[in-house]
Amino acid sequence: MRFNRAIALTAAALVATSLGLTACSSSDDSADAGIVTVNGGEPQNPLVPSNTNENMGGRVVDRLYAGLKYYDANGKAHNEMAEKIETTDRQNYKITIKPDWKFTDGTVVKAKNFVDAWNYGALGTNAQLQSYVYASIAGFDEVSAEPPKAQTMKGLKVVDDRTFTVELTQPSIDFELSLGYAPYYPLPDVAFKDMKAFGEAPVGNGPYKFKTWEHNVKIDLDKNPDYQGGRPAKNDGLRFVHYQSFDTAYADLQGGNLDALDTIPASALSTYKNDLGDRAISKPTAQNQHIGIQSSVPHFGGEEGVLRRKAISMAINREQICDKIFHGTRKPALDFTASTLPGFNGNLPGVENLKYNPDEAKKVWAQADAISPWSGQYQFSYNSDGGHQEWAEAVINSIKNTLGIDAVATPYPTFKQIRDEVNAKTIGKAFRYGWQGDYPTMLQFLTSQYFSFSDTNNVDYNNPEFDRLLKAALAASSEEESYKLVGEAQALMIKDMADIPLWDYIAAAGVSDRVKGELAWSGLFDFENLELK
DSSP states (O other), X not given: OEEOSOOOOBOOOOOOOOOOSOOOOOOSGGGGTTEEEEEEOOOSSOSOGGGOOBHHHHHHHHHHOOOSEEEOTTSOEEESSEEEEEESSSSEEEEEEOTTOBOTTSOBOOHHHHHHHXXXXXXXXXXXXXXGGGGGBTTHHHHHSSSOSOSSOTTEEEEETTEEEEEBSSOOSSHHHHTTSGGXXXXXXXXXXXXXXXXXXXXXXXXXXXXXXXXXXXXXXXXXXXXXXXXXXXXXXXXXXXXXXXXXXXXXHHHTSOSEESOOOGGGTTTHHHHHGGGXXXXXXXXXXXXXXXXXXXXXXXXXXXXXXXXXXXXOOHHHHHHHTTTTSEEEOSSSSOTTXXXXXXXXTTGGGGSOOHHHHHHHHHHHXXXXXXXXXXXXXXXXXXXXXXXXXXXXXXXXXXXXXXXXXXXESXXXXXXXXXXXTOOOSEEEEEEEOSSSOHHHHXXXXXXXXXXXXXXXXXXXXXXXXXXXXXXXXXXXXXXXXXXXXXXXXXXXXXXXXXXXXXXXXXXXXXXXXXXXXXXXXXXXXXXXX
């Protein structure tokens, strides 16, 4: 889905969780009015779908909007605003939307609201973080050029108020499934008057409507009584509470001041099932955790960088960390996506580079030293508001003890701060990041983070053969062929060591005794179905 804070990507994503700055309690009148309180965090940016690529903003955006499709708790796609999506070749689509569907400002959702939103998201001068999503649409190259050669994509055409057509540059096995993803949401006309201001108080068409945003404290949403889709809210509203730490959130969950927590802190992983009883939740989810490092960092460019990333990867004892710190709620990564996704292959060529092998790690590090002797300190940054300190220090200790180098874990106060530096390419050190799936395919994980032209390519990965293989996987005539090509693309990533996969998630979560609910396939709560008992 999107970049996660404790992801999460996540999953994105992406991805899987991080928190905000200050906590607040739900022990007020809202708790008696059918409002469900859930953990959240300060979004990185205003709540514009095409510019939201992290999950604290994403979890809110996905409640406020209805797309052409939506994904249920198991990741199955259903039509939401789409009445019909027609194609004979998976390259040319005719899309008909349902009638009389309204935004919360009372204006009717029309075909142009989809087309205008997609064109806005794709236009290079708007610098939207999710612009890569539209790359398959004919004309994207022109609108994303610097400077743009066109203002709108030629592959989008409004036919009438309820119908528009989409022309892709090639057939896509993934396009129709992706149409529930946030960058494909419609935007009302009012958004284009002042997009930044709109993002502070968005007007949507989804199961909830925006109420208030108290920055670094909470975001409140009310149930949208006019929503007519397949995921109506079973509660009266949601309060996303911004916590400074998961330990505080967990204490609130136990004390009845928080209704749903999607990430149990490391300090409680060995006890939470006993603490919560039948309110404890455990589920494998499409989330991952990686170490990224940009090629501009000294010693991490070119062939030397490939060798050093491989050495660091083999210096990390993932099994031990998953067991001792995460108590089995993580499993060592065997690829760059997530093991719960269709087509996952845990036996990719080169997968041994993702496994603990201290002797080989030292040998490969020495090969890198032969190119340019190591100097300086290896720094690994993480956001301290996301519950990462314990495992980050364990990873650093494993690297330091294996390779015999000066290595430190460097905390950033908030997820927003670390993401801002990663996006600006100014972080200058290794960093944690993850992805939490937005729709359940391996291609979503890979296209979002590793296409050379993706604005969410955190690690500057740029291999034309990888781009070619991924485009071929998108154009494949069958899922089996697509999976094979994805495997070839990922084998190339392992050869290049695009980044360092750490582990996949077996999510640990919990609910209060006021509500019943479950985690969705992505590791987020199935928010609309959180229901008061």
